[in-house]
Amino acid sequence: MPATYEPIATVTLNNTSSSVTFSSIPATFTDLRIVFVGFAASGTGRVRFNGDSGTNYSSTHFSGNGTSATSSRSSNTNQIWFNGGDGPSTTAPQFVTIDIFNYLEAVNKSALLSTSNDKNGSGEVVGIVGMWRNTSVITSITIDNNNGVNWTGAATLYGIKAA
Amino acid sequence: MANTYTLIASNTLSSSASSVTFSSIPATFTDLVLKISARSTEAVADSSFDTKFNSVTTSTYSRVRLRVNGSVVSSSLFSNASNIGGSDNVTGSSATANTFSNVEIYIPSYTVSQNKPVSLFNVCENNVTAFHMNVQAALWRNTAAISSITMDGIPSSGQFVSGSSFFLYGIKNS
Numbered sequence: 001m002p003a004t005y006e007p008i009a010t011v012t013l014n015n016t017s018s019s020v021t022f023s024s025i026p027a028t029f030t031d032l033r034i035v036f037v038g039f040a041a042s043g044t045g046r047v048r049f050n051g052d053s054g055t056n057y058s059s060t061h062f063s064g065n066g067t068s069a070t071s072s073r074s075s076n077t078n079q080i081w082f083n084g085g086d087g088p089s090t091t092a093p094q095f096v097t098i099d100i101f102n103y104l105e106a107v108n109k110s111a112l113l114s115t116s117n118d119k120n121g122s123g124e125v126v127g128i129v130g131m132w133r134n135t136s137v138i139t140s141i142t143i144d145n146n147n148g149v150n151w152t153g154a155a156t157l158y159g160i161k162a163a
Numbered sequence: 164m165a166n167t168y169t170l171i172a173s174n175t176l177s178s179s180a181s182s183v184t185f186s187s188i189p190a191t192f193t194d195l196v197l198k199i200s201a202r203s204t205e206a207v208a209d210s211s212f213d214t215k216f217n218s219v220t221t222s223t224y225s226r227v228r229l230r231v232n233g234s235v236v237s238s239s240l241f242s243n244a245s246n247i248g249g250s251d252n253v254t255g256s257s258a259t260a261n262t263f264s265n266v267e268i269y270i271p272s273y274t275v276s277q278n279k280p281v282s283l284f285n286v287c288e289n290n291v292t293a294f295h296m297n298v299q300a301a302l303w304r305n306t307a308a309i310s311s312i313t314m315d316g317i318p319s320s321g322q323f324v325s326g327s328s329f330f331l332y333g334i335k336n337s
Contacts (some may be wrong), residue, residue: 005168010336035194035336037272037280064229064238064298092302095271095280116282116300120225121242125300127229154272156193156336158167 004161005033013038013151019144022157027104027137029159034098036143036155040088043147046079047098047130049109049138053078059130066122079146080130082113088145092119093153103138167335171195174329179204179322185331186311190274192333197312199266200328202254205321209258209287209295211249212321214268215313216279216303220245226283226301232294246315247303251295252285255321259289263327273309278302 006029011020018040025032038045048057055076062071063084074081088094094117101110113128132138143155169192172185188195203210215224222243228250229238241248254264264287270279281301287294303309314329316322 005334007167007336035271062229064227066227066238066240069229069236069238092278093280095282114282116280118225118227118280118300118302120302120304121240123227123300125227125229125298127298
């Protein structure tokens with residue numbers, strides 16, 4: 001069986017930047033996956049593709065925070081959020097996976113995101129389906145904090161090949 | 164580049180067992196993923212197993228649960244617990260015969276000296292009554308590298324049945 005789950009790049013976050021960008025993503029895979037583990041004092045995490053900050057994103061969320069289970073959606077947004085109502089902290093790392101399907105195909109791009117953000121007495125678990133209405137090949141992905149708060153942790157981009 | 168999604172160890176039970184442990188987990192990967200197909204001997208439709216790391220049973224675990232059962236969606240918090248509870252994450256002996264639950268447990272950065280986040284996802288389907296799907300975010304407040312993972316059934320009544328399988332994979336970021 002050929003190797004189909006390969007690391008493309010890893011970035012270690014040392015509280016010096018509020019964003020991480022994977023650029024020059026090779027066009028040799030079928031799908032992409034980002035595994036992100038991050039601490040930050042505040043803010044909300046979000047993801048964008050190819051540096052696009054236009055209103056070309058949409059998403060549907062479900063989440064639970066220990067008290068209520070909710071679902072919501074956002075249309076024509078400038079990003080895909082990966083936090084619900086509870087953002088990152090400096091003591092409990094949040095764990096986020098971002099799966100991006102068919103990133104090379106000339107179709108609008110869909111993504112599946114999962115956020116695990118428990119803080120021992122608070123926190124949230126969130127599932128998100130996102131869309132970027134753009135038919136371009138995805139060549140870069142940016143994760144950042146909307147408040148410009150620096151991240152500590154690590155992010156890895158993997159490529160998954162269908163054959 | 165090398166394939167980095169590697170099987171570390173597996174255990175398919177040939178007889179019932181109250182507990183399954185993966186020990187001496189090598190510190191050579193970045194993340195760990197457990198894939199489980201299991202059924203319990205407990206005489207209920209949906210039973211539970213809990214998960215511990217490094218045999219630690221102090222109140223250092225917590226989780227947020229989002230749960231659906233076909234009619235109700237709910238969320239609960241569990242803090243300062245002695246393990247990561249399962250909340251009906253495994254099919255019991257009252258469920259339809261030959262049905263097993265599926266569980267995935269993802270542990271990123273398991274060797275990094277920081278508190279450990281954990282993602283858990285399980286489905287139990289029975290084609291009879293309302294069953295549970297749980298999506299959970301957990302936290303182990305311990306900075307030690309994870310070198311062993313133990314899954315325990317319900318004490319005295321809930322063993323994993325023969326045929327239950329546990330697969331531990333390692334993922335490397337380089």
